[in-house]
Amino acid sequence: MKKFMVALTGLVTVATLGATVPATGITANAATKKTTSTYVSPSLKVNAIYNNSKTIKGTATKGSKITVKSTKNAKKNLATATASSKTGKYTAKLSKTLKKNTNVYVYATNPKTKAYFYRIIRVQAAATKTATKKTTSTKKTTTKTTAKKTTSTKKSTASFSVKTPTGTWKSNTANKYSQVFTFSQKAGFNQTLYKNGKKVKTLVSYATYKVDAKTPTFWKITYTPKNAKKSSSFYMRFTSAKKFKIVNSKNQVVKTTAGVAPAANWTFTKN
Structure with missing residues (x-):
């Protein structure tokens, strides 16, 4: 009888322990997973603006x-406008007359992602027609008449324009090293280092980037590599539509390093 009671007590104890063990659920990590989206700024081209302009036109x-x-x-x-969904052309009607030699800021913004790009445009003086005086003489003389030479005021803007940095840019060779910058609407900003023509390392890949045009030829590029939290930046000065130099924030040419390559002056040419 005692053996029977001990066995029965053991069964009750097992049943009780089994009932009090809680079930452990598996919580999905989806709620804590942080997702980030990368956006590329729109392109923007602005036609020349004059002090008698009623509208501002261009493409974006x-x-x-x-x-x-x-x-x-x-x-x-x-002024405000929307670039055509077919051609990209826009016409923005000005709310007031602009003064010559002042700046205006023209922005192109993606309405969905809010990524933007802007240009600083100098307002130029409108050309005025001047009557040319015609001088006639009735006597022949041996004195040479010097024609009055009219000199035009130098424009503060460059004779070339750069729309966007989109494309592939190859640097000069310094200490056997060279670089290739690629700006793409789809792949973002990429930087690759070469030595003696052979690839050494990809320094930056699939980075989102933003252009801050300090002047039409002096730009600041801010980029964030894929999966990176911090952004970096550099400055470029265009010397032509297909060539720029790496400069500092004061628009001065400086030596900079690139990966394992020693510091050097870098000039990039568009392929």
């Missing part, structure tokens, strides 16, 4: 929102 990425401001942080807009 199709469907971009165009805004014109008197200063970078101005709350009120001078």
Whole structure:
């Protein structure tokens, strides 16, 4: 009888332990997974602007929102428009007359991603027609008449224009090293280092980038490599539509390093 009671007590104990063990669920990590989206700024081209202009015209990425401001942080807009969804062309009607030798800020913004790109445009003086005086003489003389020479005011803008950095740019060779920069709407910014023509390392890949045009030829590029939290930047000065130099924030040519390559002056030419 005692053996029977001990056995029965053991069965009760096992049943009780089994009932009190909690079930452990598996929580999916989807709620804590952080996802990031990468966006590329729109392209933007602005036609010359004069002090008698009624509108501002140009082309941009199709469907971009165009805004014109008197200063970078101005709350009120001078004009707004939307780039054509078929051609990318836009015409923004100005709300007031612009003064010559002042700057206007023209922005192109992606309405969905809010990524933007802007240009600083100098307002030029409108050309005026001047009557040319015709001088006639009735007597022949041996004195040479010197024609009055009219000199035009130098334009503050460059004789060339750069729309976007999109494309492949190859550097000069310094200490046997060279670089290739690639800017793409799809693949972002990529930087590759070469030595004696052979690839050494990809320094930057699939980085999102933003262009800050300090002047039409002096730009700041801010980029964030794929899966990186911190952004980096560099400055470029265009000497032609297909060539730029690496400079500092004061637009001065400086020596910079690239991966394992020693510091050098870099000049890039578009392929």
